């Protein structure tokens with residue numbers, strides 16, 4: 448039974464994602480995403496489940512940055528979790544008396560319209576996680592009147608629901624990934640995603656275009672691209688890519704090898720089945736057969752068999 452670290456305490460969306468990804472796993476709650484990934488790196492846990500992006504807020508930058516530095520980790524699975532938020536409070540609290548709200552920063556962004564409409568005078572304070580906020584609000588004498596968290600967190604910590612489904616959109620989805628230390632990759636399924644971090648060798652005109660060309664000429668479809676600061680001063684960035692396909696696919700392997708040739712450093716973060724099950728469309732001339740046939744043709748030409 449694997450032991451998986453996650454952003455705790457009990458009742459976070461990340462815990463729900465972990466339970467769906469690996470119902471049999473032993474769960475190790477951690478105080479933040481960095482601590483969960485650290486547990487996976489040091490061996491305190493066999494792996495970790497962390498949020499990577501949200502359909503409203505975009506990238507979870509802590510996760511992206513953690514993947515880029517330190518001991519390498521590999522993504523082995525992903526999950527898309529619909530997220531719905533509730534306003535939770537101690538029994539007998541009235542919404543009109545809610546003046547201090549505690550929740551995770553991602554929830555603040557996703558419930559902005561509700562907060563400005565229903566709680567215009569409330570102070571909203573950032574918590575380590577939505578469940579940590581619910582746990583804190585449940586304590587007698589807590590400085591907070593309400594938490595924004597999953598309904599299940601309210602049930603867990605004995606809170607009542609003052610309002611449900613308070614997200615700006617009811618179809619919000621967060622993408623979670625399971626990561627572990629380097630290990631054999633999941634086999635290709637025909638519906639796979641690959642994640643990479645790329646550092647430039649040097650800053651020059653067309654550097655981004657050069658990277659994109661490695662994907663485009665081989666018919667590899669990108670699904671996410673982000674630039675993140677390296678920390679070495681203003682204007683210094685590294686790049687995060689998600690794209691369709693598996694490193695075992697010839698076109699994907701060649702694109703990654705091309706990046707390795709022209710960029711400073713390529714950190715491979717894994718090839719794993721897509722949660723949405725979308726089949727990779729293979730453009731003409733970019734199948735494994737097409738790459739194999741072209742390599743054989745080149746070998747014949749090089750041997751003078753023209």
Ligand SMILES: O=C(O)C(=O)C[C@]1(C(=O)O)C=C[C@@H](O)C=C1
Pocket residue numbers: 454458459460461462498501507530551553554575576577578621
């Ligand atoms: O606080 C939680 O419950 C989490 O699991 C974290 C997190 C996030 O980091 O985006 C996960 C899903 C929601 O988008 C809000 C918060």
